[in-house]
Amino acid sequence: MTWKKKKRGGNKKNRQEAPRERDNTKSLFDDIVRENENFEAFYKAQNIIPETEWERFMEVNKITLPTSFRITGSRSNAFELRNLMINVHVPELNKIQFGSDNRSEAPRPLLWYPDGLGWQHSAPRNTIKKNLVFQNFHKWLVAETEVGNINRQEAVSMIPPLFLDVKPGHWVLDMCAAPGSKTVQIIEAVHANDLQDKTIPSGLVIANDADMKRSCMLVHQAKRLKSPCLIVTNHDAAQFPGVYVKQGLNEEKRPIQFDRILADVPCSGDGTLRKNFLIWKNWGVGSAIGLHYTQVKILLRGAQLAKENGRIVYSTCSMNPLENEAVVAEVLRRSRGNLHLVDVSDQLPQLIRAPGVTSWKVMSKENKWVDKLEDINPKYQKKYEKSLWPPPDVDQLNLERWQAHTVIIMRIYPHFQDTGAFFVAVLQKTGPITDISSINSSMSNKNTCDTKDVSIDEANENDNQNFNEEIDISNETNKNDNQNFNEEIDISNEANKNDNQNFNKEIDISNEANENDNQNFNEKIDISNEANENDNQNFNEEIDISNETNENDNQSFNEEIDISNEQDGAIIVDPSTNDTLDNYYVVPVKRHNVDSSRHKSHKCPKVEKPETETKPDDEDQETGTQKRACEEPFIFLDPDYSDISKIREYYGLSHEFPTDQLLVRSVNERNKILYFVSESVKQVLQAPDCHRLRVVNSGIKIFTRQETNEPIKCEFRFNSEGLVMIYPYISKKRVVNFSLEDLKILLSEPTPLIDRFDEKIQRRLKELDMGCIIVYIDPCKERDAIILPVWRAAVSLNLLCRKEERRALELRVSNFHQ
């Protein structure tokens, strides 16, 4: 059987493209299943799917996965979009009839997802391409996705963060976060009360991933949420460094610990068969056996980093008990009663789930069933962990509870609700996870029960063994992601084509406008150039991120430097015990007053690298990535910093706004961008040993210095990324209330002339000098107010936001009629 490779990047030989449409899928899958019977043999023997359901389980696995998405953002905004789905899009799409049974494939809500904000649809791509109604719907989806109001995400992948039960104010660690779908959910939960409280959220989300490239994807994904609570880091989660932060009035040093931990670990991914049929074809027992040890180490480290009474969610997109129940059982055993499974049967009652299992079988890499480690050929025993087999006390672990609908561990299978498969376990920490080394290890079969049990060296050794498999798998996942990503790129390219058309038009228009407005020519060019930079960034995620980072943040992408730090930081210990404090060395990071003489003296802890190793902007021959000589520091501004006083005066910024949470990223007198972070992010970034954290990104842009030849009173303009956050703290001095009609004029061209607006607006604008103003639109009670930064030039206005934001706004405004 041969499948033709479709156009797609990569030079992988023998790569086969699975058919996408439902109609022709089945027969081809039957062929794959025949080619790889191990999958079927393995899972039949595990007896995890009742015999009566087996046929249905196999059938559904052969059908292409529906597309699913979540409506995100603030509550009222999300409800507005949900109502638009229910009242406008679904009725329109329901009119389309297609498929063999002439059935409509309009989106339907995921019944178990709270507030009707989760959706899925299984319309074939051909339909989407050919049908105008679907095309319009898709355009809307893409536009709202670009600005972060909609998140495309596999339905089952939405489940773990819901069980994590994140509350505003929580400190959350997402251990294996990239590409970031679940991080986005966590960030949303941390911001859940923003609108009611009208305060800056105090929570913290650290999103970590061991893969640098994927961490960058994560930055891009999470950036759309404009959260000052996020830090993206790049570590092996099993060795996530301990950091001491100063907390409380006395600034007492305490080890960093989290209210919530998500360990969505790397796995064999056989729950994603419907998305990536190659997993089925290449399925083998080796992946799970190889990953088990890494998974145990990550979950264990997560348990250590949780606060007492903190919640830890362990999840995989694998159905294999060796990656699921075996991992949880081993970590429960090692925690010596300080970790418990949580009964979450009352949460998401409409989610159909099966309980965990208490017996499972281990198949050797030679595809033979093996009852115990000792039965493995001694030559290969090192490759297996004792903990792969069910422990003797497995019945006491509550892995399975199926009484009165009580399910503690959740197994979600594709045939339950037309999704992928997933495994979720919710754990609570009730005491310190200490002294792991003294536990007689059932895990290690290497007869080393001393401190080396989970020591760095051994962990690394093992990691290396497993790493190749992991890389294969994550590549597989990447391939898969790329598949899906290409779909999106196709669409967005189309959108971009359109944009280019519009863009040219805009240039024409702006030229026209410039004729009218020659005085402000330079300003407009500057602003539009910035907008163009942003636009180009979005054509290519990676370029986008690295450019943005290099230009604005100078945040470190240098893995070499960080690896050396990793060695310092890799101390496996429960932070609630102080016994490793001596292993930390302290590099004090002071608050910097940005004056040229002082900031020159600021030393980035990573500059000590010899120049020959990392020249600035050196190109890595192997990866093609840009290396930087040093990671630029996070320099917190002194509230007395002169530019802040200017901003305060010009915009009427309240003293309640925590200006001490503003920072800059470059040691430069004329800092172009001022970033803002939450109080807890600041605590972490100012931790004496923060250098141990390999920070990839943090902070939202709130002010940008506007370079202009014109005489203006305040050089700093608002950045759309941070405006909503700071808006409650500014006076009405430079706020102009617009009606929807005024907004339409503003959006009608890049630099509409002031005299096109309503007379009242003209009068108000005349009161204001040249510079940044804030346009406020309150469409109606049920909808969120729209707050926009606008440049008030001599005779025209210029909306200061990215093209994607502008496009989504245009769509939103056009929907207000309906």
Ligand SMILES: C[S@@+](CC[C@H](N)C(=O)[O-])C[C@H]1O[C@@H](n2cnc3c(N)ncnc32)[C@H](O)[C@@H]1O
């Ligand atoms: C299942 S994916 C995570 C998906 C992610 N939580 C989401 O919802 O988008 C597993 C991730 O773990 C990362 N990873 C693999 N080994 C790791 C390790 N030792 N520490 C941290 N991350 C790791 C991979 O790069 C991959 O991005």
